[in-house]
Amino acid sequence: xxxxxxxxxxxxxxxxxxxxxxxxxxxxxxxxxxxxxxAAIDFGWRTxxxxxxxxxxxxxxxxxxxxxxxxxxxALAEYHALVAEGVEHPDTVAYIKADTGxxxxxxxxxxxxxxxxxxxxxxxxxxxxxxxxxxxxxxxGCLAMxxxxxxxxxxxxxxxxxxxxxxxxxLAKLDRQLRAGDADAVAALETAGHALGAALLGVVxxxxxxxxxxxxxxxxxGEWLRPGLDARLAGRxxxxxxxxxxxxxxxxxxxxxxxGAFQTCRDALLDDPTSVPTAPAAPxxxxxx
Numbered sequence: 001x002x003x004x005x006x007x008x009x010x011x012x013x014x015x016x017x018x019x020x021x022x023x024x025x026x027x028x029x030x031x032x033x034x035x036x037x038x039a040a041i042d043f044g045w046r047t048x049x050x051x052x053x054x055x056x057x058x059x060x061x062x063x064x065x066x067x068x069x070x071x072x073x074x075a076l077a078e079y080h081a082l083v084a085e086g087v088e089h090p091d092t093v094a095y096i097k098a099d100t101g102x103x104x105x106x107x108x109x110x111x112x113x114x115x116x117x118x119x120x121x122x123x124x125x126x127x128x129x130x131x132x133x134x135x136x137x138x139x140x141g142c143l144a145m146x147x148x149x150x151x152x153x154x155x156x157x158x159x160x161x162x163x164x165x166x167x168x169x170x171l172a173k174l175d176r177q178l179r180a181g182d183a184d185a186v187a188a189l190e191t192a193g194h195a196l197g198a199a200l201l202g203v204v205x206x207x208x209x210x211x212x213x214x215x216x217x218x219x220x221x222g223e224w225l226r227p228g229l230d231a232r233l234a235g236r237x238x239x240x241x242x243x244x245x246x247x248x249x250x251x252x253x254x255x256x257x258x259x260g261a262f263q264t265c266r267d268a269l270l271d272d273p274t275s276v277p278t279a280p281a282a283p284x285x286x287x288x289x
Contacts, residue, residue, distance in 0.1 A: 020063045021265040024054055025070040025257050027101060029118035035067040038118055041136045042101060066264065071095070071103030072112045072121060073260030078213050078250040079107050080263065087248070090210025094203050096123050096196070097215035097250070100167075102144040106207060124148070128198040146195035147218070155188035171217065178224055189221055193228025200229075201236060204245055215250035222249050 028040035037048045051067045075095030083089065089110075096104040102124030106113045113120050124144040125137045132141020145151055153162045153170050156177070162170035177185035200212055214222060229247070237244050252259060 019061065021066065021269055022054075022061065022063060023066045023068050023073075023261040023265050024050060025068055025073055025261050026050060027070050027103065029122060030067050030069045030114070031118045032114070032116075037067065039137075066268065068261060068264055069103070069105070069114075069118065070257045071097055072105035072114065073258075073264060074103075074215055074250075074252070074256035075105030075107055075121065075213070075260070076112055076263060077252055077256045077258075077260035078215055079110065081251055081256075081259075082213070082248065083110075085251075090246075092207055092209045093211045093213060094121065094123070094207060094209040094245075095213045095215060095250075096199075096218060097256070098124075098147055098149070098218050099216040099254075100149065102148050106209070123199060123203060126199050126202055128195060128202070143195060143199040147192040149217075152188055152192055155191060156182075156185045175217075175220070178221060186224055189224035190228040193225035193230075194232045195228075196225060197229045197232025200233065200245070200247075209245050211246045211248060213248050213250055215252075215256055219249040219251075219253075 026037050026040060027042055028045070029038040030036070031038050035051050037045060037050050039046055040048065051065050054065050054067075055061065074097055075093075078095060079089065079093055091109055093107045094104065095107070096102070104121045104123035106115075106121040115121075125135065125139065125142045127139050127141045128143055128146065129141030133145045134140055135142040135145055149167055149171060150159070150162075153159050153167070153174065156174055158170045158174055161173060165173075174185055174188075178189065196218070203209060203212070214225075218225065233244065250256060
């Protein structure tokens, strides 16, 4: 058994973790320095001060709260993951991902470009058909209505399965059917590829992006999207082959948004170290009698 010398202090209690920065990712446009969520269709929200709501729920929070768009964070992470692998990028890169919804981001010289209202890169709500189906965003014929999970599952004949077993299970079944060569599943992805190609033509025409990174299940199922995508882009490629964007696939999967949020927090602290709040003082050890 050990013993303690008279007068030796007791071990100081460990410091509690010190949070320097918190980033909350949100599926919806986030506006400038106010960081208001302009609209979150999946939640039924209009303009919402999510940062204030989070701060109110966490009154003992030490550091500042940033609200950021989830797809833009994924775009940032995928961009830098490919840079780390030695892949060179053009000045302007567009990112499109699909999982529970369809989102995207635009990067200029390696930095996220959000536009005037946080809408830059919201490719899921780019209209690609004048008389397409109504979208919850108030428009019609948005890309999300053609490559979003509900649309894909419906086209593949799996919407009833999704109703009974849930969307995640239905997407997993779609994945199995694709790999087994199921005709309906393959046709659904080819149709989605055509829709995606139409959106890419619009994105490139406006931004002159030199590269398009596809993420989420667009990366996982790139093999089956390619035929429709290439068919839609063929005419423009034939006319100006040297002016067409490189299409690459993301490598981070479900971790992309988390990694991008972490990088954003780190960059904010490095840009302004004075923003780091002072850590609480450690308790003073009490000497034994």
